[in-house]
Amino acid sequence: IYNEQELRHWLKNIHGSKVLKTCFGLSGQGNRHLEESSPSSEILSFCQKEWQQGRPLIAEPWLDRLFDFSTQWFIHPNQHIECIGATRFETDSQGSYQGTLAGPEDILFSSFEHFLNEHKQIAQKALQDIALMGFFGYIGVDALLYRHPHTHLKSLYPLVEINGRQTMSLVALRLQKRLCPHQVLRLAFQQSHASPF
Numbered sequence: 001i002y003n004e005q006e007l008r009h010w011l012k013n014i015h016g017s018k019v020l021k022t023c024f025g026l027s028g029q030g031n032r033h034l035e036e037s038s039p040s041s042e043i044l045s046f047c048q049k050e051w052q053q054g055r056p057l058i059a060e061p062w063l064d065r066l067f068d069f070s071t072q073w074f075i076h077p078n079q080h081i082e083c084i085g086a087t088r089f090e091t092d093s094q095g096s097y098q099g100t101l102a103g104p105e106d107i108l109f110s111s112f113e114h115f116l117n118e119h120k121q122i123a124q125k126a127l128q129d130i131a132l133m134g135f136f137g138y139i140g141v142d143a144l145l146y147r148h149p150h151t152h153l154k155s156l157y158p159l160v161e162i163n164g165r166q167t168m169s170l171v172a173l174r175l176q177k178r179l180c181p182h183q184v185l186r187l188a189f190q191q192s193h194a195s196p197f
Helices: 004-013 041-052 105-132 168-179
Strands: 018-022 031-034 057-061 064-075 081-091 097-102 137-147 154-163 185-187
Touching (some): 018 041, 081 105, 097 168, 105 154, 137 168, 168 185
Antiparallel strands (some): 018 031, 064 137, 081 097, 137 154
16 A cells, blocks of 8 residues: 555445555554544554555455464575474463463464475475575564455465564474473564563
8 A cells, every 4th residue: 555545445336344554664663453434643654654654554354363473484595494493472362472482383373384395385485586686594484374355264364474584483492492392482572561681
């Protein structure tokens, strides 16, 4: 969405709950969940900040999320792609990050393991393109399962976000493999109201 006219058109023609995302938001931050069909002054202000920076907003239908997860990879300078592992996210009702679960994939994914395998195949194709452009290093690929709004069947959203950096999921995987290789580890931020100094 590049301007107010496109925003109004999208809001009018896409029915149901929707979400607007900034291009550089992360961990569910920088998103606006919309129910109304016309933009409020708050939504317009949110959009205009991005438009003034020359950035569009990503506009999508709101999905009934069931299961958020990621895979962690390393692209070697010779373009070899190594899968390090997979983690599961805990998120709140707005999709904001709450914590990461790392552990044996059969435990973390259970009956969803076939979706993980499908995601890995799709992610690897995207990572091959990234490697061919000359990029290498750590990379995390986020995905999710959602309930289809019409059929209510579970569907895979295979590439939600690609993070070209070491992520919290990578930290969780490393800690889990070192501290409790046969169990699930949960890594999360804790709110602190005390001053660090």
